[in-house]
Amino acid sequence: MNKNELLRRLPKIDEILKEESLVVLSAEKGSLLVTEAVRQVISNMRRSILDLEDGDMEKLSEAEKAGEKASAALEGFFRQFEPSAVAAAAAAKLAEDEEYNLYPVVNATGTILHTNLGRAPLCEDAVENVSRVSRGYSDLEYNVAKGARGSRHDLVGSLIAELTGAEDAMVVNNNASATMIVLAAMGEGREIIVSRGELVEIGGAFRIPDIMAQSGAYLTEVGTSNKTKVSDYEKAIMTPEMVASESWKKDPRGTRRFETGALMKVHKSNYDIVGFTEEAELEDLVALGRKHDLPVIFDMGNGLMLDMSAYGLREPNIPASLATGIDVMLFSGDKLLGGPQAGIIVGKKKYISMMKKHPLARAMRVDKMTFAALEATLAKYKDPAIALRDIPVLSMIAGSSEDMKAKAGRLAETIRKTAPGLTLELAEVEDQIGGGSAPMVRLPGWAVSVADGSRSADSIERRLRKADVPVIARIHDDRLLLCVRTIFEEEFGLVAEALRQ
Ligand SMILES: *Cc1c(COP(=O)(O)O)cnc(C)c1O
Numbered sequence: 082m083n084k085n086e087l088l089r090r091l092p093k094i095d096e097i098l099k100e101e102s103l104v105v106l107s108a109e110k111g112s113l114l115v116t117e118a119v120r121q122v123i124s125n126m127r128r129s130i131l132d133l134e135d136g137d138m139e140k141l142s143e144a145e146k147a148g149e150k151a152s153a154a155l156e157g158f159f160r161q162f163e164p165s166a167v168a169a170a171a172a173a174k175l176a177e178d179e180e181y182n183l184y185p186v187v188n189a190t191g192t193i194l195h196t197n198l199g200r201a202p203l204c205e206d207a208v209e210n211v212s213r214v215s216r217g218y219s220d221l222e223y224n225v226a227k228g229a230r231g232s233r234h235d236l237v238g239s240l241i242a243e244l245t246g247a248e249d250a251m252v253v254n255n256n257a258s259a260t261m262i263v264l265a266a267m268g269e270g271r272e273i274i275v276s277r278g279e280l281v282e283i284g285g286a287f288r289i290p291d292i293m294a295q296s297g298a299y300l301t302e303v304g305t306s307n308k309t310k311v312s313d314y315e316k317a318i319m320t321p322e323m324v325a326s327e328s329w330k331k332d333p334r335g336t337r338r339f340e341t342g343a344l345m346k347v348h349k350s351n352y353d354i355v356g357f358t359e360e361a362e363l364e365d366l367v368a369l370g371r372k373h374d375l376p377v378i379f380d381m382g383n384g385l386m387l388d389m390s391a392y393g394l395r396e397p398n399i400p401a402s403l404a405t406g407i408d409v410m411l412f413s414g415d416k417l418l419g420g421p422q423a424g425i426i427v428g429k430k431k432y433i434s435m436m437k438k439h440p441l442a443r444a445m446r447v448d449k450m451t452f453a454a455l456e457a458t459l460a461k462y463k464d465p466a467i468a469l470r471d472i473p474v475l476s477m478i479a480g481s482s483e484d485m486k487a488k489a490g491r492l493a494e495t496i497r498k499t500a501p502g503l504t505l506e507l508a509e510v511e512d513q514i515g516g517g518s519a520p521m522v523r524l525p526g527w528a529v530s531v532a533d534g535s536r537s538a539d540s541i542e543r544r545l546r547k548a549d550v551p552v553i554a555r556i557h558d559d560r561l562l563l564c565v566r567t568i569f570e571e572e573f574g575l576v577a578e579a580l581r582q
Contacts, residue, residue: 082142087130092164094119100168110175118171118178126161187552187572187579191526191564193477194516196284198553200415200422201516202473202569204461207420207454214453221449234437236452237459244386244462245399247427251436252414252455253445257287259411259424260380261296262445266435267376267409268298271342274317276309276361277302278354279347283382283517289347299339308359311369314344318373343376343408344369348397350382351517363397363405376408376432383518384418384425387465392478396519399427408432414451416516419474420458421451477566478514482525485512488565489527492573496529499577504532510557512566528555528562531580548579 097103097119098112107115144155160166188198203211224231234251241250253259264273275289280302282288293300303313318341329335344366361369363379370377385398396417402410409432414423424445426436436442461468469475480488486507493505512526533541538561545552545561552575555562563576 082138082145084130084133084138087133087141088127090159090162091123091126091130092162092167094123097123097164097167097171100164102165102172103168106172106175114175115171118175119167122167122170122174126167185550187550187576188567189528189552189554189563189565189576191510191512191528191555191562191566192515193474193512193567194416194514194518195567196516201419203421203454204419204458204471204473206461206471207457210453210457211450215450219449219453221452233446233452237456240456240459241425241427244459245427246403247410248430249433250425250427251433251442252447252452253424253426253442254447255415255422256380256382256411256413256424257283257292258441258445259426260289260292262436262439262441263378263409263411263426264293264296264298265441266439267378267432268293268296268342270297270299270339272299272301272317272319272339273343273345273378274301274303274314274341275345275347276304276313278304278306278309278358278360279349281347281350281352283351289380298342301341307354307357309361310359311361311365314361314366315369315373317341318375320373341373341375343378345378345380347380348382351520353521363402363407367406370408371406376429379407379410381410381412383416384412384414384420386418386462387468387475389417389475389478393522393524394478394514394519403427414455414458416518417474417514418458419468419472421454423447423451423455425455473569478524480524480526480566482509482527485525485527485566488568488570489529491570492563492565492568492576493529495573496531496577496580499574500581502533503580506530506532508560508562510555510562510564512564524566526564526566528564531561531563544582545579548575548582550575550579552576552579 094116098107098116103115103119141155141158186198188195194200220231221236222231222233237252238250241247253262273293280289290300301317303309303317319338321340324338324340329338346361346363346366366377379402381397381399381402383396385394385396386400388398388401389396399410399412407428409426409428411424411426412418414420414425426433458472461471469479489507493507496503496505506529508528508530510526510528511523513524514522531541538556538559541561542554542556545554552563555564568576
């Protein structure tokens with residue numbers, strides 16, 4: 082037997098396509114994709130034949146000579162040449178190619194807003210609304226009552242106003258875009274005063290000084306790393322008269338100065354400064370802004386809508402911050418608000434309309450799917466009790482240690498049934514908010530700790546990531562932990578199955 086003979090035994094593509102399974106598959110997926118999959122399987126087989134070593138060829142020849150009875154191995158070898166086997170391989174290849182690169186995973190880390198895992202999971206109504214609105218056409222920019230063009234900015238504006246007390250609102254792609262457009266619209270060619278203790282880096286390339294430079298506004302840093310007083314902001318204000326008198330020229334190191342455009346406060350989302358510290362409160366900055374007729378901007382970041390201090394979360398919330406009289410405030414949609422990725426700008430109508438008219442608005446506008454998810458999420462906040470119950474991020478934060486212990490017990494029970502033989506223990510853990518929010522908050526939680534004989538925690542962790550639905554677990558003190566706060570009850574079966582696999 083030689084390689085040419087083997088190549089001749091490969092079935093013809095037309096013949097394979099007549100296989101019942103592929104006829105059905107062609108009707109469903111289209112014949113182009115199916116034919117291509119068959120072609121690739123055959124081409125792979127051809128390559129493997131050409132790659133066979135001399136030793137392999139000898140073995141095949143010997144098996145052939147040994148006659149029918151001794152050639153079980155040979156039979157096995159030629160089974161892959163049968164049209165039905167090639168058809169099955171092609172179907173498997175199609176299924177493999179069809180897997181998307183973005184797919185669900187189980188978050189067993191206990192970190193609620195995990196930026197790597199997509200931040201906030203959406204509430205059920207938000208998901209349904211996305212599907213309802215995006216399957217067909219929608220009134221995204223059409224005023225149905227008037228039969229005329231509408232504006233996408235109006236879709237959630239009044240709902241946000243009702244919930245927060247803001248005069249107006251605008252939605253952009255994320256809070257980084259929101260910062261950019263606010264600074265560009267209110268500060269281009271002017272100075273914006275920010276405390277040295279608040280020049281945050283959020284991660285990725287988001288740094289306040291860099292965004293400021295991109296927006297065309299000039300950053301004026303005031304105070305020190307640990308202390309910034311209201312008087313520091315006041316001393317840094319440049320009036321048009323001061324600019325006209327070119328007073329900066331008197332300072333030997335003097336760089337050119339510009340008129341002050343706004344005072345800005347940035348929430349220390351992902352760090353804290355402790356010890357000998359002082360910062361200007363929103364109220365004080367608002368008073369200073371009024372005195373000098375300057376708008377005050379607050380980048381609050383996390384988008385917390387409710388007072389959650391009862392759950393250990395002492396963070397500013399949107400309505401309370403707005404009530405200080407702040408002119409413009411911005412936050413993310415997918416952090417503590419618990420909605421889709423978005424940047425939400427709220428505040429005085431006068432400023433919000435400047436942003437709506439800004440050329441960047443078009444570059445940062447969001448899609449109907451975002452509006453659909455955002456409106457359904459926001460609607461939950463009409464009743465705080467409903468928001469706490471239905472918005473996953475909030476209900477996860479609200480879960481008590483006792484709730485988590487009971488939940489861990491239920492997960493352990495499910496695992497025991499599906500994957501007996503593993504050593505399971507309930508363990509106390511400290512969960513986190515994550516996503517660059519409330520860095521000092523630790524939520525007392527519970528986990529199921531899993532051990533399997535002498536296998537290391539690292540090895541179990543790796544295997545769990547390779548399951549059909551990957552489970553992202555935590556390792557602490559060489560123990561593999563499944564932190565239940567971030568695992569949905571409906572996912573318990575998946576976790577157990579991943580452990581069984
Ligand atoms: C998170 C955050 C941002 C960036 O928001 P994205 O939605 O990630 O773009 C900006 N500023 C503050 C204070 C933040 O907390």
